[in-house]
Amino acid sequence: MLAERLAFRHVSTGDLLRRAVREGTVLGSKAKGFMDRGELVPDALLLDLVRETLEEKPEPAGWVLDGYPRNLIQAESLSKMLSEARVAMGGVLNLAVGPAFLVERLRKRAVVEHRADDTEETVRNRLRVYEEQTAPLVDYYQRTGLLKTVPGEGTVEEVQERVLGAVKRRTGGMA
Ligand code: AMP
Numbered sequence: 001m002l003a004e005r006l007a008f009r010h011v012s013t014g015d016l017l018r019r020a021v022r023e024g025t026v027l028g029s030k031a032k033g034f035m036d037r038g039e040l041v042p043d044a045l046l047l048d049l050v051r052e053t054l055e056e057k058p059e060p061a062g063w064v065l066d067g068y069p070r071n072l073i074q075a076e077s078l079s080k081m082l083s084e085a086r087v088a089m090g091g092v093l094n095l096a097v098g099p100a101f102l103v104e105r106l107r108k109r110a111v112v113e114h115r116a117d118d119t120e121e122t123v124r125n126r127l128r129v130y131e132e133q134t135a136p137l138v139d140y141y142q143r144t145g146l147l148k149t150v151p152g153e154g155t156v157e158e159v160q161e162r163v164l165g166a167v168k169r170r171t172g173g174m175a
Pocket residue numbers: 013014015017034035036038039040041042046066067068069070074117126
């Protein structure tokens with residue numbers, strides 16, 4: 001919704017990886033086991049995927065990266081890639097949701113989307129992986145002054161309003 005509103009390209013690494021798995025590509029076959037266990041796919045596999053996506057033509061006005069970066073190594077490689085391409089990062093959104101709410105949300109999504117990684121056990125592992133590897137990015141981006149934390153509990157519409165509000169404040173009303 002955010003990408004549509006800004007006329008940016010939405011890049012979800014999770015969607016790209018799931019497509020690679022569906023299409024049976026080499027990347028997909030390497031990534032599948034990690035995804036099914038709720039672990040992060042190795043950084044090297046993500047790097048080419050993200051680089052290729054960012055190089056796709058025609059170049060959009062901007063990108064909404066969703067689910068990337070997920071650890072400090074990815075954050076460093078993203079900032080290197082962006083500076084080589086002379087692209088500035090406009091902001092970083094942290095959707096803050098408590099674990100109980102998340103588990104409930106994923107339980108409902110499992111019924112609708114049948115994702116292999118929305119089982120109870122994998123969800124628990126994904127939360128552990130988030131705490132260990134992704135949560136440190138909150139401090140990392142806080143220090144850059146780019147971080148906006150938005151409460152992510154509530155309905156899609158409520159969260160969307162908050163996200164748009166946060167983006168507007170960052171861009172001075174461009175959204
Ligand atoms: P998502 O759709 O963002 O929840 O991602 C689903 C799964 O894809 C994750 O649990 C990981 O196994 C993998 N994945 C997605 N994005 C990344 C990333 N940036 N780094 C490593 N693995 C990822």
